[in-house]
Amino acid sequence: MIEFSNVTKVYDGDVKAVDDVSFSVPEGNIAVFLGPSGCGKTTLLRMVNRLVPLTSGTISINGEDTGSLNEIQLRRKIGYVIQSNGLFPNMTIEQNVMVVPNLLGWDKKKQRDRFNYLMDLVGLAPDEYRKRYPNELSGGQQQRVGIIRAMAADPPVMLMDEPFGALDPIIRNRIQNEFLQIQKEVQKTILFVSHDIDEAIKMGDQIAIFKSGSLMQYDTPTEILANPKNDFVNEFVGADRAIKSLSLYKISDLLEEKQLKPVNGEAVTKVTADTNLRETIAVLFTEKENEVMVTNDAGEPQGLLSLDEIQEYLQQSIESK
Amino acid sequence: MGGPWQYFVNNIDFVLQLTMQHIQLVGLAVIIAILIGVPVGIYLTTNEEVAEAVLQVAAIIMTIPSIALFGIMIPILSTIGHGIGFLPALIALILYSQLPIIRNTYVAINNVDPAMRDAAKGIGMTTWQRLKTVELPIAVPVIMAGVRTAIVLSIGIGAIAAFIGAGGLGVIIDQGISRTNRDMMLVGAIAVSVLAIVIDSVLGLLQRWLTPKGLS
Numbered sequence: 001m002i003e004f005s006n007v008t009k010v011y012d013g014d015v016k017a018v019d020d021v022s023f024s025v026p027e028g029n030i031a032v033f034l035g036p037s038g039c040g041k042t043t044l045l046r047m048v049n050r051l052v053p054l055t056s057g058t059i060s061i062n063g064e065d066t067g068s069l070n071e072i073q074l075r076r077k078i079g080y081v082i083q084s085n086g087l088f089p090n091m092t093i094e095q096n097v098m099v100v101p102n103l104l105g106w107d108k109k110k111q112r113d114r115f116n117y118l119m120d121l122v123g124l125a126p127d128e129y130r131k132r133y134p135n136e137l138s139g140g141q142q143q144r145v146g147i148i149r150a151m152a153a154d155p156p157v158m159l160m161d162e163p164f165g166a167l168d169p170i171i172r173n174r175i176q177n178e179f180l181q182i183q184k185e186v187q188k189t190i191l192f193v194s195h196d197i198d199e200a201i202k203m204g205d206q207i208a209i210f211k212s213g214s215l216m217q218y219d220t221p222t223e224i225l226a227n228p229k230n231d232f233v234n235e236f237v238g239a240d241r242a243i244k245s246l247s248l249y250k251i252s253d254l255l256e257e258k259q260l261k262p263v264n265g266e267a268v269t270k271v272t273a274d275t276n277l278r279e280t281i282a283v284l285f286t287e288k289e290n291e292v293m294v295t296n297d298a299g300e301p302q303g304l305l306s307l308d309e310i311q312e313y314l315q316q317s318i319e320s321k
Numbered sequence: 322m323g324g325p326w327q328y329f330v331n332n333i334d335f336v337l338q339l340t341m342q343h344i345q346l347v348g349l350a351v352i353i354a355i356l357i358g359v360p361v362g363i364y365l366t367t368n369e370e371v372a373e374a375v376l377q378v379a380a381i382i383m384t385i386p387s388i389a390l391f392g393i394m395i396p397i398l399s400t401i402g403h404g405i406g407f408l409p410a411l412i413a414l415i416l417y418s419q420l421p422i423i424r425n426t427y428v429a430i431n432n433v434d435p436a437m438r439d440a441a442k443g444i445g446m447t448t449w450q451r452l453k454t455v456e457l458p459i460a461v462p463v464i465m466a467g468v469r470t471a472i473v474l475s476i477g478i479g480a481i482a483a484f485i486g487a488g489g490l491g492v493i494i495d496q497g498i499s500r501t502n503r504d505m506m507l508v509g510a511i512a513v514s515v516l517a518i519v520i521d522s523v524l525g526l527l528q529r530w531l532t533p534k535g536l537s
Contacts, residue, residue, distance in 0.1 A: 023399060046443075049443055051442060051443055072445050072446075072447055073445070074445075075442070075443060075444060075445030076445035078442065080443035080444055082439060082443070083435055083436075084434075084439055086436050086437055086438040086439065086440025086441075086443075087440075088396075088437065088440075088454070088455050088459075089437075089459065089533070089534050089535045089536050090443070090455070090458040090459055090533030090534075090536060091454075091533075092535070093533065099444055100445065102442055103444075103445060103446065103450070120407070133534060133535030135535055135536075136535075149444075160397075160442075236332070
């Protein structure tokens, strides 16, 4: 768990970059720091590994005050990924990934095994890339290497500063998905800076929204979309927040509140109950159907779902919360 | 062109001996200059105000005519019995080499991508580790360019050091002038040029070899 308590950063005596921020991120979660540029999100992130010193307040990781630790030791236990990937051009891919294990004095065998494991994790053939240099890789590949470099010594905590910001939308989407898949396996506690609300909704277990150094709202993505705390958050999430929230709900969530129409025997397109509503609507549109048949994991029909019911459910969820 | 060539062939041992002297003088001067200039250049990246001052001073030294510098050093070094000869020449060449070496080191380290420095820091490298494994290797090509400038410069100025008895290829030119022997002057001048070109080419290869593979 990472706990921020009354964290403040003041520059030049009066500019408050981060203003009395308190919240905590549970272990194994991704918390996205979201806000316009200059809102203090990156500063707050960099205070965690003490690249930026705190003016007042404390940040603790698993109960240990980061201020009480040696900053070099602290940083080696925290993975760090930046937007421009920060790979060292003078080192091979293997040297880059193994920078921290090397600093920690791992033996050759252990390093090699770890490198192979990590490269497989992001779908890059270890032997093909081992001796290559960063400038021989595409932007997407470089960013994958940047991510596994941060994971190399298996740190419990990772800081990611707009890690996918420099990638084109298609590659970004793919790497986001890959990363979520990896996260399911490795269960790191991750602080993730973004200025993109869609990315935040997709990646975050929690979202912290900042404005001029102050924390506006800290909640789950569903809660932020359904119930923005103030005008700033409301404006930031956008007028289309109902549509954005579509990808956060699955048919199974809807089933908890709604009874489906019984199946009447006509052949319609089938979707499983763990499909999210956004995809469900996409199916309805592309198949030009009025209804889809919802099935359980075993493929047994559960009932028919139409666009009207999805709309009703969304309106309810946004109003009720 | 029979004249200069004839002189060269007849006095090849003498020319080679002076060339070796020249290389020794310049080589030693530049090695010492690197040992001083690179650390100073690195230090300056941590202190903007001092950097400004030091680079100014180094630039001013560059503008002093070499003959004048030798002249200034005669009374100073006479106090330890080395008013003329190898030592003042060596000191002068070290001083002239400072600007290109310090400035290039300073610029090269300063120009390392801040993201790279940030990543190295955030990963948990100490200042020394960062310098050794990231900043210096990336800076090497530019530092080497400064060293090459310093060497070519020193080979030229080294020729003038013959006038204060430091030896080297300037001796042939000096003697050629006093005997109004055009062939000798030409041989001396050409030898200095050829030496500069050859050494610069060799250093070019060295620079390429020292440049990390991923940077090319």
